[in-house]
Amino acid sequence: MQVLFTRDGALRGMRAARPLVLGMMPFGLITGVIAGQHGLSLAETLLMSGLVFAGSAQLLALEFWADPVPFTAVVLAAFVVNLRMAPMGPALAPWLDRLHGWRLWGTLTTLVDHSFALSVAEMRAGGRDAAFLLGVGVFLWAVWLVTVAMGHGFGDVVRLPPGHPLFFAATAAFLAMLVSLWRGAARDLLPWALAGGVALAVHVLGLPAPMPLLIGAFAGATFGALRDGRQNGSSR
Amino acid sequence: MEMRADVVIAILGMAAVTYLCRAGGYAILRAIRPPPFLERLLHYLPGCIFVAYAAPGLALGGPAAWAAGAACIAVQAKTRNFAASTVAGVGVLWLMRLAGA
Numbered sequence: 001m002q003v004l005f006t007r008d009g010a011l012r013g014m015r016a017a018r019p020l021v022l023g024m025m026p027f028g029l030i031t032g033v034i035a036g037q038h039g040l041s042l043a044e045t046l047l048m049s050g051l052v053f054a055g056s057a058q059l060l061a062l063e064f065w066a067d068p069v070p071f072t073a074v075v076l077a078a079f080v081v082n083l084r085m086a087p088m089g090p091a092l093a094p095w096l097d098r099l100h101g102w103r104l105w106g107t108l109t110t111l112v113d114h115s116f117a118l119s120v121a122e123m124r125a126g127g128r129d130a131a132f133l134l135g136v137g138v139f140l141w142a143v144w145l146v147t148v149a150m151g152h153g154f155g156d157v158v159r160l161p162p163g164h165p166l167f168f169a170a171t172a173a174f175l176a177m178l179v180s181l182w183r184g185a186a187r188d189l190l191p192w193a194l195a196g197g198v199a200l201a202v203h204v205l206g207l208p209a210p211m212p213l214l215i216g217a218f219a220g221a222t223f224g225a226l227r228d229g230r231q232n233g234s235s236r
Numbered sequence: 237m238e239m240r241a242d243v244v245i246a247i248l249g250m251a252a253v254t255y256l257c258r259a260g261g262y263a264i265l266r267a268i269r270p271p272p273f274l275e276r277l278l279h280y281l282p283g284c285i286f287v288a289y290a291a292p293g294l295a296l297g298g299p300a301a302w303a304a305g306a307a308c309i310a311v312q313a314k315t316r317n318f319a320a321s322t323v324a325g326v327g328v329l330w331l332m333r334l335a336g337a
Contacts, residue, residue, distance in 0.1 A: 054254055082258075084257075179313050180316070225273050
């Protein structure tokens with residue numbers, strides 16, 4: 001397949017991403033508010049949002065934020081949440097394999113769930129312009145910075161006491177994502193129940209963050225992977 | 237425009253591991269096919285992470301948190317609207333707290 005990388009393709013990606021703005025806004029606003037509440041300045045918040053550019057990872061890392069910053073906890077949180085992006089590049093190989101230098105490694109900087117999903121659809125529809133992926137990513141990156149800055153500004157105006165119901169927005173965001181991730185009880189019920197149960201147990205035992213999250217998540221995911229492997233093996 | 241050293245270092249660390257996932261995933265997984273077990277683990281990980289994050293706070297949060305969580309999940313399942321479900325969760329928690337729960 002001949003792969004292009006044109007300005008036109010990037011512009012088409014930006015246009016394709018426009019309908020996503022409304023859905024992204026609340027997420028950016030929440031992230032901005034919560035970053036402010038954890039004491040991050042606007043400059044620090046924008047630095048994080050610009051360089052990390054991954055909403056769920058930022059939100060989760062912020063849950064562990066303290067002064068001084070627990071480096072290992074927040075970096076581990078970002079790494080574990082973003083591991084899901086590792087298989088995205090290989091899935092886009094028909095495009096990425098033909099790119100070199102900044103076009104390849106720069107485009108990968110902007111890779112997020114939405115740009116991946118739109119680009120896979122574009123690729124399957126016969127699209128050959130890899131700049132589409134970059135266009136979606138850059139557009140969403142700009143929207144992300146603007147909405148996070150707005151959220152931070154809002155949080156500056158309204159100082160919230162710890163434990164305020166608005167902080168539940170982070171948990172609500174993750175619960176909403178779980179609804180989209182749910183693939184049916186047969187697949188997800190037991191791994192998720194195990195993940196939640198183990199996390200709760202580790203938390204009650206008094207292990208510090210992010211140990212409950214890590215141990216719970218890997219317990220559930222390992223169980224699911226082992227179970228599916230056994231089922232595949234026995235059906236052969 | 238305050239920038240503290242420990243904050244900037246943590247952000248750079250987060251950015252580095254995130255780029256490792258984005259670009260390293262492509263560089264490594266294109267060269268070697270991951271073992272099937274690892275592939276399956278990666279499929280389960282996102283859901284399990286968010287469950288493991290939310291579970292302790294929800295379980296220990298009492299009836300107000302349970303009602304708020306249920307409202308958020310119900311609205312998201314019904315509308316698939318992220319803003320609506322977040323507002324529903326926060327709103328129910330707020331009302332329950334005002335009601336003294």
